[in-house]
Each structure stands twice: as structure tokens, then as C-alpha cells.
Amino acid sequence: MTIGRLAEATGLSKSGLFAHFKSREALEVALLEEAARLADKHVVEPAMRNPEGLPRLMALVGLWFGWSARAGLRGGCPIAAALFELDDAPGMVRDAVAALDAKWRTLLRDHVQQALDLGHLHAQTDRDQLVWELGGIYLAHHSSMRFHRDPQADQRAQFALIALLQRCGADPVHL
Amino acid sequence: MTIGRLAEATGLSKSGLFAHFKSREALEVALLEEAARLADKHVVEPAMRNPEGLPRLMALVGLWFGWSARAGLRGGCPIAAALFELDDAPGMVRDAVAALDAKWRTLLRDHVQQALDLGHLHAQTDRDQLVWELGGIYLAHHSSMRFHRDPQADQRAQFALIALLQRCGADPVHL
DNA sequence: TGCAGAATAGCACGACCGTTCGTACACCCA
DNA sequence: TGGGTGTACGAACGGTCGTGCTATTCTGCA
Numbered sequence: 001m002t003i004g005r006l007a008e009a010t011g012l013s014k015s016g017l018f019a020h021f022k023s024r025e026a027l028e029v030a031l032l033e034e035a036a037r038l039a040d041k042h043v044v045e046p047a048m049r050n051p052e053g054l055p056r057l058m059a060l061v062g063l064w065f066g067w068s069a070r071a072g073l074r075g076g077c078p079i080a081a082a083l084f085e086l087d088d089a090p091g092m093v094r095d096a097v098a099a100l101d102a103k104w105r106t107l108l109r110d111h112v113q114q115a116l117d118l119g120h121l122h123a124q125t126d127r128d129q130l131v132w133e134l135g136g137i138y139l140a141h142h143s144s145m146r147f148h149r150d151p152q153a154d155q156r157a158q159f160a161l162i163a164l165l166q167r168c169g170a171d172p173v174h175l
Numbered sequence: 176m177t178i179g180r181l182a183e184a185t186g187l188s189k190s191g192l193f194a195h196f197k198s199r200e201a202l203e204v205a206l207l208e209e210a211a212r213l214a215d216k217h218v219v220e221p222a223m224r225n226p227e228g229l230p231r232l233m234a235l236v237g238l239w240f241g242w243s244a245r246a247g248l249r250g251g252c253p254i255a256a257a258l259f260e261l262d263d264a265p266g267m268v269r270d271a272v273a274a275l276d277a278k279w280r281t282l283l284r285d286h287v288q289q290a291l292d293l294g295h296l297h298a299q300t301d302r303d304q305l306v307w308e309l310g311g312i313y314l315a316h317h318s319s320m321r322f323h324r325d326p327q328a329d330q331r332a333q334f335a336l337i338a339l340l341q342r343c344g345a346d347p348v349h350l
Numbered sequence: 351t352g353c354a355g356a357a358t359a360g361c362a363c364g365a366c367c368g369t370t371c372g373t374a375c376a377c378c379c380a
Numbered sequence: 381t382g383g384g385t386g387t388a389c390g391a392a393c394g395g396t397c398g399t400g401c402t403a404t405t406c407t408g409c410a
Binding site for chain 1: 249255273276301308312313317318321323331334342
Binding site for chain 3: 012013014015016017019020
């Protein structure tokens with residue numbers, strides 16, 4: 001997304017929009033923060049209404065998959081895109097992406113821990129490994145939905161998710 | 176990668192380089208095909224030296240993970256990048272990526288089938304689901320390596336791979 | 351009512367993009 | 381020897397990018 005196109009879409013002039021942020025990078029960071037706010041609203045917030053432990057974790061991940069489409073983000077998940085576009089493009093945008101990603105992973109990890117504390121998962125479960133693999137399913141689902149337009153993407157992800165949690169000793173009652 | 180930068184890197188002039196391909200898109204397609212050739216050499220070819228079935232499949236996937244770095248591609252795997260950059264950018268580049276990706280998935284699927292035929296995996300294994308999940312591990316590994324620079328990326332991927340194959344009934348002897 | 355200050359617009363800039371054009375050199379075959 | 385052909389070049393095009401500079405318009409308070 002460029003400043004000109006964004007200005008056109010919002011009805012503002014390029015310079016008028018530009019005046020608010022002082023650089024293109026700052027604008028992109030602001031965009032990312034807005035996306036994070038959307039994610040909070042569409043993913044985290046509703047997930048928190050589920051009981052602690054595995055149910056909440058399941059809700060969190062279930063709402064995570066495909067959240068960007070439901071939130072109305074036409075370009076897909078900006079974090080996922082940035083993970084592959086900004087591999088080696090240092091700067092504040094990359095830093096912002098890294099920070100948001102780290103925050104999200106920490107949140108996931110905390111809820112894995114909670115499920116673990118409540119005995120909903122095997123005690124010897126490697127939390128970081130679980131979060132890492134969840135990320136893999138998310139990326140596969142994202143590319144499956146957006147690039148391949150695979151109508152089976154949702155069930156593929158759901159199947160993989162359940163299998164992964166079963167491996168970690170999830171109580172089948174919650175799946 | 177832009178034509179100007181590529182020309183500079185190769186020592187040619189922009190127009191001289193451009194004369195060979197007739198458009199930027201054609202050049203990108205040629206670049207993709209060259210990458211595919213590299214992948215054949217660095218992944219498929221050596222993997223074929225392993226015995227049929229699960230060993231060959233394991234070799235194939237093991238060589239797949241991180242292949243772009245070993246092949247000297249500084250930008251990472253171009254297919255993986257394109258999956259997230261060209262989501263909604265129709266054209267011959269996207270088509271070429273889709274074709275290469277489909278070809279690779281078919282190859283993977285065939286070798287899953289072979290492992291299945293030889294009884295190295297459960298008979299009721301869903302081949303496409305397995306390939307789909309392998310793709311997820313690959314993407315997680317790729318972003319882990321390139322974006323996060325996580326030194327544990329390799330073992331994370333290896334762990335996930337083994338767990339996935341065990342789930343499909345892989346004979347532990349081969350893992 | 352008038353005015354300070356913020357918000358927005360207009361405009362021009364330099365840089366880079368993909369692309370085209372005319373041209374110069376080297377080679378092969380008649 | 382001469383002309384066709386392939387390969388490379390420099391220069392320039394129109395377009396778009398991000399970004400400043402300077403007006404203008406709007407808004408809220410004395």
C-alpha cells in the first residue's frame with residue numbers, strides 16, 4: 001500500500017494524509033498498530049469469554065485462523081505478509097512487526113501454560129514448540145486461503161490443530 | 176528485485192538485460208524457473224539416492240527445509256515469498272508460482288503414496304493433509320530462519336516433522 | 351467578531367520504476 | 381566484401397513513489 005493510493009481511498013490528499021505521519025514508515029507502523037487493535041477485538045477479546053485452559057486456547061487459535069478476512073483486511077494478515085517480505089529489510093516497520101509477533105506468541109504461550117497448569121495438556125509439553133507449530137498451521141492456512149483459494153483450508157487447519165493438541169495430550173472432551 | 180538492481184549486480188546495463196526478456200514479468204518467470212532448477216539439483220536429485228518409501232520422503236523433506244539458503248539464494252525461497260506477496264496479483268508470475276508449487280506438492284504426494292504403498296505409513300493416512308501440514312512446517316521454518324533468525328529453527332522443524340510422521344504411523348526405525 | 355493554531359490542499363522536487371528507441375559492435379554466411 | 385543477425389549500450393520517456401514547502405480552509409476560544 002502506497003501513500004497515494006491510501007490517500008485516494010480515504011478521500012484525503014496525499015500531502016494532507018502525509019502531514020499526520022511524518023514518514024512512510026511511521027504510517028506503516030500506525031497501520032500495523034491499527035491492525036493489532038482489530039486483532040484484539042476480533043480474536044483476543046471474544047476468545048477471553050471462554051473458560052480458562054484448553055477451551056480458551058482452542059477459541060484463541062480458532063479465531064486466529066482467518067481473522068484478517070473477518071476483520072475486513074483485504075490484504076490478508078499484515079504480520080504474515082511481513083514475515084516473508086521484510087526478512088532482511090531492517091527498519092522500524094520490521095521492528096514493529098517483530099514486536100507484535102513476539103507479543104502474540106507470548107500470549108499464545110501463556111495460554112498454553114494455563115492449559116498446562118490446569119492439566120488439560122501433558123505436563124511435559126514443550127510450550128514453545130507447540131506455539132511454533134501452531135504458527136506453521138496458521139501460515140499454511142493463510143497461504144491456502146489467499147493464494148490457492150482452497151475451499152478446504154479451514155478443515156485442513158482444523159484437522160491439523162486437533163491432531164497437534166491430541167499429541168500434546170489434550171482432553172478429547174474439549175476438542 | 177528490480178531490473179535496474181539486477182542489471183547492476185550482473186554488470187550488464189539495464190537495457191541490455193531487458194533485451195533478453197521482453198518484460199519484467201517474463202524475467203521474473205525465468206528467475207523462478209532457474210530457482211526450480213536449483214531446487215531440483217539441491218533437493219530432489221540427492222533425495223532420490225535414498226531407498227524408496229519413508230527414507231526417501233524423509234530425505235526429500237529434510238533437504239527441502241532450508242534449501243534456498245544452501246542453494247545460495249539470498250532472498251530465501253521465492254515460492255514461499257510469492258505465496259504471501261502475490262496473493263491477489265494475477266498475472267503470469269502468479270501463474271508460474273502456482274504451477275511450480277503444484278508440481279512440488281504433487282511430487283511430495285507421490286512419495287507419500289509410495290511410503291504408504293510400502294507400508295511405511297498407516298494405510299488410512301490422508302495424503303493431501305500430510306502434504307498440507309508439511310507445507311506448514313516448511314513455512315514456519317522459513318520465517319523462523321529468515322525473519323526471526325531463530326537458531327532453533329532447524330530442530331523445531333525436525334521435531335515437528337518426526338511428530339507428524341509418527342502420527343501417520345511411520346516406522347520409528349526410519350526416523 | 352477576530353484570531354491563533356490545527357488540518358488539509360496544491361504543487362514541485364528528486365529518485366527510481368519498467369520500457370522504448372536509436373545505435374554500435376561482433377559475428378556468420380552469401 | 382557486404383549484409384543480416386544477435387547482443388550490448390546510453391539516453392530518454394511517462395509514470396509513480398516519498399517527501400518537503402507554501403497556501404488555504406476550518407475550528408474553537410477570547
